Structure formats: structure tokens, C-alpha cells
Amino acid sequence: MGKYILKRLGISVGILLVVMFIIYALLRSLPASYVETMAIQLSQAPGAKPYDVWVTQLNEQYGLNVGLVQGYFVQLKNLLTGNFGDSWKFAVPVTQKFSQVIGISFVMGAIALVLEILIAVPLGILAASKQYSRRDYAITAGALIGISLPTFFFATVLKLVFSVKLGWFDLFGLVGRDYPNLSPWGKFWDMAAHLVLPIITLVVVSVGSLMRHTRTNMLEVLQADYIRTARAKGLRNRRVILNHAFRNTLIPLVTIIGGSLPGLFAGALITETLFAIPGIGYTSYQAMVAGDIPFSMFYLTFLAALTLLGNLLSDILYAVVDPRVRLG
Amino acid sequence: MENILVVENLKKYFPIKGGGAVKAVDGVSFSIRRGTAMGLVGESGCGKTTTGRMILRLSGEKTGGNVVFNGREIYSLSKSQLRHLRPKMQIIYQDPFSSLSPRMPVGEIITEAVREHKLVEKRALDGYIDTIMERCGLQPFHKNRYPHEFSGGQRQRICIARALALKPEFIVCDEPVSALDVSVQAQIINLLKELQRQENLTYLFISHDLSVVEHITDTVGVMYLGSLVEYAPTQKLFAKPLHPYTKALFSAIPIPDPAHKMQRVVLQGSLPSPADPPSGCKFHTRCPHAMDVCTQNHPAWLEVEPGHFCACHLYCK
Numbered sequence: 101m102g103k104y105i106l107k108r109l110g111i112s113v114g115i116l117l118v119v120m121f122i123i124y125a126l127l128r129s130l131p132a133s134y135v136e137t138m139a140i141q142l143s144q145a146p147g148a149k150p151y152d153v154w155v156t157q158l159n160e161q162y163g164l165n166v167g168l169v170q171g172y173f174v175q176l177k178n179l180l181t182g183n184f185g186d187s188w189k190f191a192v193p194v195t196q197k198f199s200q201v202i203g204i205s206f207v208m209g210a211i212a213l214v215l216e217i218l219i220a221v222p223l224g225i226l227a228a229s230k231q232y233s234r235r236d237y238a239i240t241a242g243a244l245i246g247i248s249l250p251t252f253f254f255a256t257v258l259k260l261v262f263s264v265k266l267g268w269f270d271l272f273g274l275v276g277r278d279y280p281n282l283s284p285w286g287k288f289w290d291m292a293a294h295l296v297l298p299i300i301t302l303v304v305v306s307v308g309s310l311m312r313h314t315r316t317n318m319l320e321v322l323q324a325d326y327i328r329t330a331r332a333k334g335l336r337n338r339r340v341i342l343n344h345a346f347r348n349t350l351i352p353l354v355t356i357i358g359g360s361l362p363g364l365f366a367g368a369l370i371t372e373t374l375f376a377i378p379g380i381g382y383t384s385y386q387a388m389v390a391g392d393i394p395f396s397m398f399y400l401t402f403l404a405a406l407t408l409l410g411n412l413l414s415d416i417l418y419a420v421v422d423p424r425v426r427l428g
Numbered sequence: 429m430e431n432i433l434v435v436e437n438l439k440k441y442f443p444i445k446g447g448g449a450v451k452a453v454d455g456v457s458f459s460i461r462r463g464t465a466m467g468l469v470g471e472s473g474c475g476k477t478t479t480g481r482m483i484l485r486l487s488g489e490k491t492g493g494n495v496v497f498n499g500r501e502i503y504s505l506s507k508s509q510l511r512h513l514r515p516k517m518q519i520i521y522q523d524p525f526s527s528l529s530p531r532m533p534v535g536e537i538i539t540e541a542v543r544e545h546k547l548v549e550k551r552a553l554d555g556y557i558d559t560i561m562e563r564c565g566l567q568p569f570h571k572n573r574y575p576h577e578f579s580g581g582q583r584q585r586i587c588i589a590r591a592l593a594l595k596p597e598f599i600v601c602d603e604p605v606s607a608l609d610v611s612v613q614a615q616i617i618n619l620l621k622e623l624q625r626q627e628n629l630t631y632l633f634i635s636h637d638l639s640v641v642e643h644i645t646d647t648v649g650v651m652y653l654g655s656l657v658e659y660a661p662t663q664k665l666f667a668k669p670l671h672p673y674t675k676a677l678f679s680a681i682p683i684p685d686p687a688h689k690m691q692r693v694v695l696q697g698s699l700p701s702p703a704d705p706p707s708g709c710k711f712h713t714r715c716p717h718a719m720d721v722c723t724q725n726h727p728a729w730l731e732v733e734p735g736h737f738c739a740c741h742l743y744c745k
Contacts, residue, residue, distance in 0.1 A: 325527040328486055329587075333541035333594065334514025337507075343540075347531045424530060424576045 105416065112408040117176075119404045120397075124172045127393050128164075134188050134391035135159055162188070162393075175397060189392035190383075197383065198398065204274065205367035205379030208295060212302035213364065217357065220307045224314025225349075229341050231319060240315070243308035251370045255301045259374075262297060269297055272376040298375045302368055313356055317349040324348075351422050358414025362406035432462040432598055432630045433483065438493035440475075440482050450703045452478040454654035455493070457729075460647075462597070465624065465631035467641035467662065469677070470651035473699060476634045477522075479651070480600040483632065484517055485510060497598065515545050518591035522603035524583035528575035535571025538590045547595055557593065564589040565619060581612035585619070592623060598630045606637060617644055638681050642666055650674045653710045654702055656729075660736040670738040672715050709741065717742060 139154035148154075159165040163174060178185060184194040227239040263271045270276055276290050321327065322345050330344040367381025376382075380399070387395040438456045441449035453475045460466045468476050481487040483495050485502050495502050497517060502510065521527040528537060539557050542548055548556045558568040564585045575583060584604060591599055601620065605613040621644060623629060635641050641648060641662070648665050650658040650673065658671040669675045676693040683690065695714045700706055706713050712722035719741060727739045 325521055325523060326529040328481075329519075329521070329527050329590070330529070332484060332486055332514060332519050333544070333590075334511045335541060335544055336511065339544070344529050344532070348529065350531075422531070424574070 105412070108412050108415070112412060116401075116405055116408060120176065120179075120401050121172050123397060123400045123404070124175055124393075125168055127391075127396055128168060128171065130388070130391055132389055132391040134393070135162055135164055137391070179398070179401065184398050185394040187387065187392055187395040189387050189390040189395065194395050194398045197395065198380070198402075201378055201380045201383045202365065202367075204377060205372065205381060206364055208298060208302065208372075208377070208379065209364035209366075209368065211295070212299050212306070213357075213360065215299070215303045216307050216310055219303065220310035221314050221353070223307075224311045225318055225341060225346060227311070228315045228318030228322060229337075229345075231322075239311070243311045246304050246306075246308035247312075249305055251301060251305050251368075252374060254305060255297070255371060255374045258297050258301060270294060272374070274377050294375075294377075298368075298371050298377060301371050301374075310356065314349065314353060317352050318345055321345045321348045351418065354417050354421055355414050358410055358417060361410045361413075362403060365406055366403055430462055431459040432498060433632070434459040434494070434496040435479075435483060436494040436496070438479065438482055438495060439491040440478055440487065441491045444703060448703055450701075451654050451705060452702060453482060454702075454705070456651070456654075456656050457493075458649050458656065458659055460598075460630055460632060462630055463624075463628045464646040465633050465644055467645035467648040468632060468634045468651060469636060469638060469641055469648060471636060471677075471699065473702070474651045475654040475702070476636075476651055477602055480519070480602050480632060480634050484519055484600060486519065512545070515541065515547065515594035516596055517598045517600070518594055518596040519600040519602060520584070520587050520591055520604045523607050524580055524587050525575075525607075527587060528583060530575060533572050533574055534566075534578075534586055537575070537586065538571075538593050541590075542593050545594070547593075560589050560593045563623070564592065565615075580608050581615065584608060584612075584616055588616075588619065588623070592627075596629065598632070600632045600634070602634045603636070604633075605640060606635065613640070620644065638678065650677065653700065653705050655710060655739070656737075657711065657740070658736075658738045660733075660738075664733070664736050670732055670736065670743060671711075671740050672717050672742070673711050676716075709739075 135155060135158045139151050139158055142148055142154050142158075143151040149157075156165075163171065166174070186192065187194050187197050190197045223239050223243075227236040230236055259271055262268050270293075274291060274294050275287075276294070279287060279290055282290055327340060327344055330340045335344075365380065367379045367384065369381035369385050371377075372379040372382040373385065384396065384399045387399070436457050438453055439451070440453040441451050443449050456475075456479055458466065468479060470476050478487060482490060483497075483502075485495070490503050497513070500513070502513065505513065528534075532540075535557065538560065539553065542557070543550075543553065557571070561568050561570065566582065566585050566589060570578075575586065578586065584607075587604075604620070605616050608616060617640060620631070624631060631644070633641060633645050645662050648660065648662050649656050650665075650671065652673050658665065658669065658674045660670075665674070666678070669678050672693075673695075676695050679691060679693045693716065697714050700710070700713055706723075708724045709715070709718075709722040709727050712718045715722065721741050725741070727741045728744060729737055729739045730743055732738050732743045
């Protein structure tokens, strides 16, 4: 087991290095160049140096005057030595900006994921335990609607109904106008109220696919001979479904849920932007549009590392939930 | 001796998309006396397995007929009545690899339903399961292992132990040995025979292996395309099969004597579709003795000799 984990970690590091090179190459070839935008601005000032001179000077200053490979190794060395640099766009250290915005995205994502599992798994079991019943069709149709809803559209409808028409929640923002004057509990409730609509959006658009995975896996398991055995034993239907069928459905579900964990740190770009929530999704979008290489590089590398770690974790969890899997 | 099971005109049709139905079981009747074993033989797809499952109400609702177990029609029972009756009628499947939940330790597989039905006092439960496992040739320390850690023969022993633990009166053995090696087959057959003697069990033994059936059963029914074509005490049937299909089937039994020349009755053509069975006698398309009447009339189910039933126009007088 230990040997297996070490081997997998080694492979993951190799993959990560390749992924980082790809990220760096892509960032370098983005049409949105931070240096060029800055050079245009600087050269327009009265009596300033011409644009070409500025570009050359700034390129040198920002370390963009070297080739892709050399630049990559400079970045790599910086990242490995823990020197993540300053964000060009936000003019603060990358890690400082990152830690400012990651918290809220993580909280939002975690709540949404927990709700998603709590809703999707029972619904999937309910639908599968009576296939082609009215209940099954209703749940499946609901899931399909959720999957098909575009986030921006659904979020806008929610805002229209609950903010504009009913006035229950603020239209956007993480905190209300009176936030600084509230008691600690009041602050908490204020923030919670502001998160209701974004979280509903996140859950509704993502719950369908997990529910369908649960349903499909359950249906497959329910066909198995050992389910017939369980029924022949005279067990209650509840016990057959939960103890025999669902236990065997857990295996693929763990993979899916494990795979979605890195998403917690990725933020939700569209939802955060629509509700003006200063999370990592919205921030990374701003950084990328501005051509902010240090921030984007840090953020994307972080996600890649998390994804690799998530895969490794779900493979290990496999061995925990499935006695047939022996890692070695 | 009273009949533990009476099956009357049992039918099960599986609907096909776009109309029609597969007549998997099409009017099967027989009865089994307590403490005996009845064999059900026939080629693949003749409805043996479906019949076995229908008897235990494990394959949805019936299309017609009755299954009376211990004097109660099982399709008229409510869900919970049926559940309480279940321990009395058990099943052992053909494939011991798919019939055990892969995520449950063997001990739990065997114990679970005993506990659910409160068949044994809580304090005595552990010892009871140990005894059952030992009787089935398993070691009690195997309890904490998972099914995938066992061989095919051991798995089948687990399946038998699981069924036996519920103190059943009747067990449907659905080709319990056909997935096993020949040497292991003999062990399992002997185990089943021994348990039958000790517990006065009744078996419905479904198989396509005639030598196994001859060894373990008291009576045999021969099925063709969803219907019984012949039924007789085992010795009688093997000594003198009446129906042309049974004759063809029996002529395929190998005889371990190199000097013996096999006289096989080779059937022409293949099994007709059970969705669209032939008119009259279903066997007439492949029967070497087919007559005009066979294509038109369904042959009656006649007692040709005492205890020996057959549905064939050759014996209608």
C-alpha cells in the first residue's frame, strides 16, 4: 500500500511538471498581454518614450524577454522555492490575493457539494428502486431540466423572482449595506442570506448529473443475482435496497465525488460573477483577462495539483469501500 | 406423504416491445411430495429457470395458474406474508460468483436473514451459524472473508449454507453444479443429498445434466419450449422414456464404455422461438415421428403407465 502510494505520487509529480509547462505556454501565447496593454498606456502620456521602447523595457522587467523553455524553468524555480511572486493585475503577492478570495469560494462550493450529495443520492435511489414508475419519470425529468439549465439564465431568473419581485434577498454582493454595524451573529446571518441564491444556483445545475449516476449504478446493481438472493431471503425491501444494492453502488459514486473535490477550490466563475461574489472564480477570470501570468500560473498549477491528488485519493478510497481492490 | 408443492397450469409470458410475448412458461403442472427431489430437465431456453423462479415468486407476477406451497397459493399472499414465508422456500443459483454480494462478508451473508426473521435466539446465533457452516464444509473462521476470496465450489457451499441457515423445507436448486468442476460437482451433489436426508428437505432440481439428475432425484419432468412433455419417477423415465423428445435427449448421455456404439437420435433444426411456438404439438417441427395430427392438435397430458405421464399423440388412443 505504502509503496503503491509512493509510486503514484511520483507519477503525479511528473504529470504535474508537464501540465505546468502547458499552462505556462498557453499563458504566454494569450492575446491579452499585460505588458502590451501597459506599454500602450505609458506611451500615451505626454512626452513619454515610444511604445516599442516601453514594450522592450517592460518585457525585460517582467521576465518575458526569454524563450518559452527558459521562462518555464524560471517560473518552475520560483514556484518550487515558494517564491510565488506578485500578481501583476492586483499588485499584491499572489498568495495574499489567493487566500483572500479562496475562503468564500470554498465555503460556497462545500455547502453546495454537501447539499448536492444529500439531494442527489436519495433521489437516485428512489428513482432506481421503482424503475419506469411515475416517481422515476418525475425525478429523471427534474434532473434533466437541472442539467440543461444554463447557469447564467437560471441565476438571472432566481434574481428576478426572489430579489426583484419578492425582495427576499439582495440582488448581489456578499454582504449588505449595514454589515459593518451588525453584531457577529447578525454578520453571519447577513452573509448566509447573501449566499442562498448563489448556492441554490450551484446545486440545481449540478445535482442532476450526480443523481443520474446514482440511478444508473443502482439500476445495474439491482439486476444482479445477489439482489434476487437478498429478496429470496425474505428481507425487507428497504434492507435490500440500502444494505445490498446501495453498498455496491458506493464504489462508482466515490470516484465521482472524489473527482469533484478539486472543484471546491476552482470557484464558480459564472455564478460568482453574476452575484458579484469576490471568490476565486471571479478573481481568476479577471487575472486571466488581464494577462496576469504569476496569478494565473499559481492558480492553475494549484488546481492541477489538486486534481491529481483527488484522483489518487479516490483510488485509495476504492480500496477502502471495495474489498476486492487490493493496492499493491 | 403429502404434497409440499402443487403447481397448476403455471404461465409466465414476458411481453416483447411492439406486441407479442415470449411464452417462457406455458401451462406447467406438477406436484412434489415432501422429502423428495424432483428434477426438471430440458435444453437451454426451455423455461426451466423461469419455472423455478416463478415457484418462489421471484420473477414478477404470474401470467396464469397457481403455485400452492404448503397449502397456500403464494401469489395471493401479501408482500409481508410472502416475506415471512420466504425462509421456508429457498433457492440456490447456478452461478456462485454473481449470487453473493461482493461487499458483504460471508458470515453476514449467512447470518443476515436468520437474524431478520428471528429464527434463532440472539445468544445462540453465533454458534448456530458455525454449525451450519461446518455442516456445509466451511470453516467458521471464514466468516470475515469476502466472497471473492473463495473458489467456485466453496462459494456454492456458502450459497447452500445461506439457504440452509433459514431452516427451509423446500429448495429450488437452479443448476447448482453446472458452473463447477466435475470433481467439485460430486462433492456438492453429495452434500445436497446428505442435507436432504438429515433435514427431510424437498428439492426442485433444475439441470441439463442428466446423469446428475438421475443420481439425485426421485421424479423427473422434461420440459420443451415452456411446457412439460413428460413426467415420471426417475427410474422409470431413465429405463423407458416415452416422448420422442425425451428419447432424443437421453440418447445424448455418454456411456463410459468404448465398445458401446452410441445410437444418437439427432434432432433436426433448432429450437423454435418461444415467442411464436409451433401449432399443435410444439415439438412437431423436430419430431422424427411427426404425424398430421401433431401439427393441428395439442396432445393431451396422459398417464400412459401408472405414475408416468406424457403429452404425445403416439400414446393417444
